Amino acid sequence: xxxxxxxxxxxxxxxxxxxxxxxxxxxxxxxxxxxxxxxxxxxxxxxxxxxxxxxxxxxxxxxxxxxxxxxxxxxxxxxxxxxxxxxxxxxxxxxxxxxxxxxxxxxxxxxxxxxxxxxxxxxxxxxxxxxxxxxxxxxxxxxxxxxxxxxxxxxxxxxxxxxxxxxxxxxxxxxxxxxxxxxxxxxxxxxxxxxxxxxxxxxxxxxxxxxxxxxxxxxxxxxxxxxxxxxxxxxxxxxxxxxxxxxxxxxxxxxxxxxxxxxxxxxxxxxxxxxxxxxxxxxxxxxxxxxxxxxxxxxxxxxxxxxxxxxxxxxxxxxxxx
Numbered sequence: 143x144x145x146x147x148x149x150x151x152x153x154x155x156x157x158x159x160x161x162x163x164x165x166x167x168x169x170x171x172x173x174x175x176x177x178x179x180x181x182x183x184x185x186x187x188x189x190x191x192x193x194x195x196x197x198x199x200x201x202x203x204x205x206x207x208x209x210x211x212x213x214x215x216x217x218x219x220x221x222x223x224x225x226x227x228x229x230x231x232x233x234x235x236x237x238x239x240x241x242x243x244x245x246x247x248x249x250x251x252x253x254x255x256x257x258x259x260x261x262x263x264x265x266x267x268x269x270x271x272x273x274x275x276x277x278x279x280x281x282x283x284x285x286x287x288x289x290x291x292x293x294x295x296x297x298x299x300x301x302x303x304x305x306x307x308x309x310x311x312x313x314x315x316x317x318x319x320x321x322x323x324x325x326x327x328x329x330x331x332x333x334x335x336x337x338x339x340x341x342x343x344x345x346x347x348x349x350x351x352x353x354x355x356x357x358x359x360x361x362x363x364x365x366x367x368x369x370x371x372x373x374x375x376x377x378x379x380x381x382x383x384x385x386x387x388x389x390x391x392x393x394x395x396x397x398x399x400x401x402x403x404x405x406x407x408x409x410x411x412x413x414x415x416x417x418x419x420x421x422x423x424x425x426x427x428x429x430x431x432x433x434x435x436x437x438x439x440x441x442x443x444x445x446x447x448x449x450x451x452x453x454x455x456x457x458x459x460x461x462x463x464x
Contacts, residue, residue: 293376
């Protein structure tokens with residue numbers, strides 16, 4: 143698979159580096175394009191071996207699959223151009239800033255070679271949670287809780303994207319972070335329905351500072367909360383599934399934990415911090431993307447579909463509109 147990357151921000155750089163490190167021979171970088179001269183200068187300086195495309199059209203023409211890692215309002219324009227050229231598409235979330243356009247795109251792409259980059263599709267920690275669930279560690283599910291906290295938003299390492307990530311129009315932690323956990327919820331529990339929500343915004347055009355919501359997923363009650371400025375950690379999150387037989391949870395993106403009989407959370411033996419897990423996750427995403435690009439489907443826990451991404455975005459935007 144010859145992979146073209148649009149956008150050399152945080153996510154574009156991560157997948158570019160992951161493609162360079164891919165050792166199976168199934169993935170080759172066709173090139174990278176970003177409208178920012180600064181981003182392209184950084185690419186040439188830090189990764190001089192990566193081909194630089196002179197336009198979107200050139201990049202698409204030389205690729206088998208296009209990874210769209212530009213700001214959300216540009217996603218579907220690039221994705222549609224690639225699909226029109228009969229290329230596969232791997233898109234960042236959210237699909238778009240306009241729900242009607244996102245819904246239209248989902249209709250347009252039924253059966254197409256498309257996927258969305260929700261990283262829990264290739265997470266070793268999620269694989270461990272699924273194994274525990276299959277073993278009966280949870281039993282009949284009773285409830286789910288999603289908790290998120292941030293010292294500041296955007297997080298310090300996202301400073302270069304503050305012009306859109308910190309604004310109400312395209313950014314905010316509900317779109318950027320909560321969406322991943324809502325994808326996981328949808329994939330494991332079933333269709334989601336928003337029951338109630340509340341959102342706090344600062345004055346001006348800044349993104350949300352506090353969110354709480356009650357949902358159901360496959361009929362299971364779900365409680366979600368998130369806030370900025372109430373903790374010292376840059377990024378805290380927990381996805382906790384409770385059942386008649388016990389509880390399991392995913393902590394801080396990459397740590398699978400199970401509640402022991404004596405009430406202590408015990409970590410999976412191979413649990414690792416996100417910095418160690420990320421290369422494995424991205425390699426898994428690329429492996430599945432190569433299969434998708436060739437017209438196949440990963441046999442186990444495939445990449446997020448456009449339809450799943452739309453369902454997540456519909457819930458996210460409904461929460462943010464309250």
